[in-house]
Amino acid sequence: MSFTSSLTLNIPFQLQNQASIALKTLSVDPILRPDDAKVSYLISYISNCHYLHIDLYAISDRVLRVLANNIIASLKTIVECFDEF
Amino acid sequence: MVVDLDQHLKPGKSSYVAIGLEGSANKLGVGLIRHHPGQLSLSNRAEVLANIRDTYITPPGEGFLPRDTARHHRNWVVRLIKQALDEARLGKDDIDVICFTKGPGMGAPLQSVVIAARTLSLLWDIPLVGVNHCIGHIEMGREITGAHNPVVLYVSGGNTQVIAYSKQKYRIFGETLDIAIGNCLDRFARTLEISNDPSPGYNIEQLAKKGKHFVELPYTVKGMDLSMSGILAYIDEIANTLFNKKNAKPLQNEEGKNKNKKNNLCFSLQECLFSMLVEITERAMAHVNSNEVLIVGGVGCNERLQEMMKIMVSDRNGSIFATDERFCIDNGIMIAHAGLLSYRMGDTTSLEDTVCTQQYRTDQVLVKWRDD
């Protein structure tokens, strides 16, 4: 199955450990249907910012959208934790 | 032989504190609990430092869907955690372990809560413990009521089980062969378009109290188990015919006649379902020669169920234990408590193992903290 739809999210974080916590937290959950989609994570440091790059690949736009929504929703919680604690 | 619960007490600390996060269904709960060293007993009780809950309530006639429930949990989880810490007057340095519901339950809601758990665990550098939801109910019930080795009736929206402890496992003696009792009651509430605030089961209970006439319903106990989908289908059919749903007559019609019919149906359904529960509980008691019953789970709040169980248990010269709505209904403190017991036995959950599972049987958990 070829992944025709793709999307990259670049999430900036102030601190390095924030980016790595986000990565560790998100990457634990497996994709429900590995034939339909794939995710990969990478951290980089670009112009004073720690980025978490999330590459999403899916067999269709719909699957991609659902996956992206889930990840962004989880990120919301993660960022809220950083803000609050 | 007494289990040593204190091999993992942090040096310099005089007690254990755990935070518990619960979100397997539509209730989001956060609890903070403290254990003092030594065996838990009547003179050494667990201390509830905070126990907050927010319930996702849907309009009448609707059930709650996983995606919306997950969204609700995500909106509230960080707020509730902060509120719980404030209430307990504690900070991150006071906490030993973060406990969360690993399962069973609905996938999306469970996952939305575990994200917060993982993040905080990494942020604060403290371990995680995944907890079985049913074990949470059982252990909290035992702790609050002091029941030592009861037959446990666990009844909620998603579970209906009769459980007895034996050799480090909570074994399931009887259970539902199809749907859970809370689910059955909730779905009937939807048929009758009863409000979901504070919960459909509570509202059915109030209507049932006013019911007088008993409608005969199928009675489906099968050995130590029971089946409820047939009864639901039967009573749904009666309701649909009585209220002419097909003609779209408004049910909110406060005509005396309709109200009485609703009351009688709720009354009859409760009498039938609860009789079945009491019967299978009694069978389990006879089978394991036990004299104590502990009721846990959301449906355990129902006063009629407690009353019926009490009558049966007194007949056998036994004792009945039940908790109030703080602990009956899904909550975070029970997760904190059960998780802390695991933690004190040296168990933690590594990050890779924190994936939530919708199916997680009560008898899969090794109850290390008991050795009777």
Place this chain on the structure above:
Amino acid sequence: MSRDLIERKALLLLPHIPLLVVSQGAEAIIFQTSVHPYLPQLTSSDSIYIIKYRPSKPYRHPILDKQITKHRTLNESKLLLKLLSLSNSNDIINDGAVLTPSLIATDIPNGLIWLQFVGHFLNDPDGVNQKNFNNISSLKNYLWSIEKKIPLHIHSNLKEDDIISQSLEKSIISINYKIKNLLTLIGIEIANLHIFDICHGDLTSSNIILQKNSNYILKGINIDIENDTDTDGYLPYLIDFGLSFQSNLIEDKAVDLYLLEKAIISTHPLFANNYYNVWLLNGYKTGYQLKSKKLNNKSYINQHKTIIKRLDLVRLRGRKKSMIG
């Protein structure tokens, strides 16, 4: 209703009958009497009869209560009679029989059943024989009495699903082959019940009573066991047909087996999975094989296969049941 009240009610229903309470189960209270309901008393007999009384349950709504009492009593009576007539001149288990206590009389609206007494009283752990129904020779009590003999230190080290080494096994359960034969025989009996298209509905080790019968021999069966004639002198009788029903559905028979499996696992956790349930299911298979041989009809073998396949599914259903909240 306390036990006293129940007894008093029963005495009202059974005037002039001396009654001795022997056990109070979940559903019914069992009395013992030496008086036959309608035959004249024989002075030389020391007969015992059992009266099973289903009292009304105070926690139930009265209409529901009457409905249940009547249904259960009627059901049990009908099925006991049916099994008696089916097994008729044939009371050999490996010839297709199902052994049950004889039905003597019944009073359906009041929930009373008179039955023949089966079983005997096992010695309690101290070797004393108190005629106490807690020691009745049910399969459960019998197995427990043997399991208790295992030295404590071995017992506490055993975890479930350990396969006990053969030599250890022989030394700690000196009559283990008798248990194997007994459970095999029970398996055959349950197969016979299902071949009659009857499902018990509540198969547990408490609902199988062992009757001493030293003349019994397991004849002509190719079972791969050491000494296939010895079931420790016991014949298994099935009791408690309150939840039984007639059905030819594979699903119902598979669920019936599943209930027994579960019950054995909960009451005898150390030996259920690797020993007791294995032997029971082997016996169940043998029962169908015997019938097939007797009637020269292979369809029974197929029936058995289908039931066991369904049993696998039912087991999985239990494991994978979605549990929410």
